[in-house]
Amino acid sequence: MDEALQALVEEFAEAQEEPTSRLLPLAATEGAGQDALVQLFEQVIYAVDVFSIIPVRFHLADTEDGGVAGDMEVIPASRAEIVGPVPKGVSYHDLSLIHDDGTWRCHVLIDV
Amino acid sequence: MSEDGLPVPTVVEGFANIGDDAWRVGPTDGMRVPAVLFASPALLEKVEDDAARQLMNVASLPGIVAAAFAMPDVHSGYGFPIGCVAATDVAAGGVISPGGVGFDISCGVRLIETPLTRDDLVPRLDTLMDALDVTVPRGLGRGAVWHLDGRRTLESVLREGAVAAVRAGFGDDEDLRRCEDSGVLSCAEIAEVSERAFERGLGQVGSLGSGNHFLEVQVVEQVFDERTAAAFGLFSSQVCVMIHCGSRGLGHQICSDHVRTMIGAMARYGISVPDRQLACAPVDSPDGRAYFGAMAAAANYGRANRQALTEAVRRSFRRAVGTDRLTLCYDVSHNLAKLEHHEVDGVRRLLCVHRKGATLALPPGHPDLPEELRGHGQPVLIPGSMGSASYVLAGVDPGRAFSSACHGAGRAMSRHAAARAVRGDTLRRELEDAHIAVRASSDRGLAEEAPLAYKDVDDVVATCERAGLARRIARLRPLGVLKG
Numbered sequence: 001m002d003e004a005l006q007a008l009v010e011e012f013a014e015a016q017e018e019p020t021s022r023l024l025p026l027a028a029t030e031g032a033g034q035d036a037l038v039q040l041f042e043q044v045i046y047a048v049d050v051f052s053i054i055p056v057r058f059h060l061a062d063t064e065d066g067g068v069a070g071d072m073e074v075i076p077a078s079r080a081e082i083v084g085p086v087p088k089g090v091s092y093h094d095l096s097l098i099h100d101d102g103t104w105r106c107h108v109l110i111d112v
Numbered sequence: 113m114s115e116d117g118l119p120v121p122t123v124v125e126g127f128a129n130i131g132d133d134a135w136r137v138g139p140t141d142g143m144r145v146p147a148v149l150f151a152s153p154a155l156l157e158k159v160e161d162d163a164a165r166q167l168m169n170v171a172s173l174p175g176i177v178a179a180a181f182a183m184p185d186v187h188s189g190y191g192f193p194i195g196c197v198a199a200t201d202v203a204a205g206g207v208i209s210p211g212g213v214g215f216d217i218s219c220g221v222r223l224i225e226t227p228l229t230r231d232d233l234v235p236r237l238d239t240l241m242d243a244l245d246v247t248v249p250r251g252l253g254r255g256a257v258w259h260l261d262g263r264r265t266l267e268s269v270l271r272e273g274a275v276a277a278v279r280a281g282f283g284d285d286e287d288l289r290r291c292e293d294s295g296v297l298s299c300a301e302i303a304e305v306s307e308r309a310f311e312r313g314l315g316q317v318g319s320l321g322s323g324n325h326f327l328e329v330q331v332v333e334q335v336f337d338e339r340t341a342a343a344f345g346l347f348s349s350q351v352c353v354m355i356h357c358g359s360r361g362l363g364h365q366i367c368s369d370h371v372r373t374m375i376g377a378m379a380r381y382g383i384s385v386p387d388r389q390l391a392c393a394p395v396d397s398p399d400g401r402a403y404f405g406a407m408a409a410a411a412n413y414g415r416a417n418r419q420a421l422t423e424a425v426r427r428s429f430r431r432a433v434g435t436d437r438l439t440l441c442y443d444v445s446h447n448l449a450k451l452e453h454h455e456v457d458g459v460r461r462l463l464c465v466h467r468k469g470a471t472l473a474l475p476p477g478h479p480d481l482p483e484e485l486r487g488h489g490q491p492v493l494i495p496g497s498m499g500s501a502s503y504v505l506a507g508v509d510p511g512r513a514f515s516s517a518c519h520g521a522g523r524a525m526s527r528h529a530a531a532r533a534v535r536g537d538t539l540r541r542e543l544e545d546a547h548i549a550v551r552a553s554s555d556r557g558l559a560e561e562a563p564l565a566y567k568d569v570d571d572v573v574a575t576c577e578r579a580g581l582a583r584r585i586a587r588l589r590p591l592g593v594l595k596g
Contacts, residue, residue, distance in 0.1 A: 049361040052253035077253035085323040089364040092388035093190035112323035
């Protein structure tokens with residue numbers, strides 16, 4: 001999940017080397033599969049839009065009730081280089097999260 | 113290719129020509145009505161299998177009537193293809209689907225007219241583009257033209273759309289006369305708008321966004337119908353400004369919220385769909401009504417957004433060129449569902465007409481048109497790809513697909529493929545070599561919007577005309593492009 005969220009950010013912003021000063025929470029209640037992925041992506045998109053931040057690192061872990069939770073280190077958007085269109089929504093179309101031969105692979109369509 | 117090396121037929125090869133650049137398949141395999149595609153032979157070859165299958169899936173929606181229509185600029189989307197018109201019979205349990213409207217509710221186009229000619233502007237073009245660069249917020253964290261003072265003002269925007277913006281000093285009543293629906297849908301229900309949507313909407317009224325949204329300074333290059341062009345306020349060599357944007361984060365949030373609700377609710381209505389993004393509920397149901405009311409609120413937001421941006425354009429022209437006598441040709445939406453009466457099989461019915469990447473094109477004589485346009489048909493604004501032409505069309509009588517037309521050139525290539533094929537900095541230079549001034553926030557964003565990523569807008573628009581969807585009035589080309 002962390003890597004999927006990182007990939008989302010890398011599509012539109014470069015900020016990995018920046019020191020972070022803030023943490024924002026993340027949580028998915030819809031299990032740990034593709035719907036959880038959608039929930040997490042939507043939370044990131046919401047935070048980017050409302051707080052004008054760019055996530056730099058994600059820290060997620062499974063919860064006892066079968067969900068996923070954690071937080072993300074963020075910086076103000078003004079300190080990042082915007083390199084692509086900003087994500088606005090997550091589509092269920094062709095959504096997949098597959099565990100195949102020891103590797104996780106996901107396919108998510110993001111509206112910009 | 114198949115395993116034995118033979119070419120596999122494309123999905124559109126199963127469509128039969130029914131004349132006038134129209135192609136049809138079905139109903140078969142669960143489709144309730146045929147799928148009808150408007151395309152020239154050249155455009156037909158570019159219709160992806162995914163887009164054709166999505167169109168056929170749309171034809172299976174409960175209550176759909178006549179056909180699932182694809183416009184000449186159709187391409188694959190999420191659930192519904194983009195460039196699709198689908199109408200459902202409300203009284204017969206017909207459904208409404210957020211996916212049939214799109215994430216960016218009431219994404220649309222506005223064309224602003226100036227008294228200037230190209231020769232008047234060219235010496236001041238860079239100054240104007242610099243002024244627009246500063247006054248038109250776009251991209252992440254750049255603010256908005258209208259700084260709302262709180263939730264109550266946002267509520268008024270959601271209820272009253274462009275009317276609220278005019279009342280707050282962004283433009284005047286004359287602008288509203290040239291807006292689809294006079295700039296406001298009266299059926300908005302703000303109780304159906306989530307807190308997250310409110311939060312996302314608070315800081316973005318009067319902002320362009322990014323992606324395929326843009327502001328272009330254009331010149332009228334060719335007029336096809338002088339009389340109608342004059343009625344629309346257009347003349348040869350005239351400088352115009354085209355704005356393409358929508359309801360921003362608020363609209364996206366509303367779509368996401370209600371798709372999720374409908375995914376959970378469909379089973380209660382006995383509905384199943386082949387793609388979750390097609391999630392839907394009967395129009396006349398609590399979930400259907402909830403989405404419709406929220407969608408109308410987002411549509412009002414989109415109209416207010418473009419109204420506030422118009423004022424930024426006026427300020428820029430005043431500063432750079434010394435005039436703010438800018439008037440509105442028209443403002444259209446191309447992602448919306450509307451309740452309309454149409455005759456189907458000889459019976460007048462109330463339909464929920466979804467237009468996703470398709471534009472309403474009211475015919476001449478329609479009572480919803482302002483008096484000076486009624487003899488000509490509704491202006492239909494078609495943005496081309498960046499650097500290529502845009503068009504003004506007019507609705508025709510009788511029209512087809514419930515009085516609908518295309519909305520743009522239509523993507524021919526994914527964003528990733530375009531970014532691999534084109535360097536943004538190279539494209540920027542090419543545009544500037546073609547005397548098109550560019551102000552863009554990112555080179556990648558520019559590359560993804562390269563002309564080669566889109567279909568031929570001239571072919572799309574000519575097909576609209578041949579197919580009887582709309583007729584050409586004027587062709588415009590860009591002088592300057594502003595992108596997020």
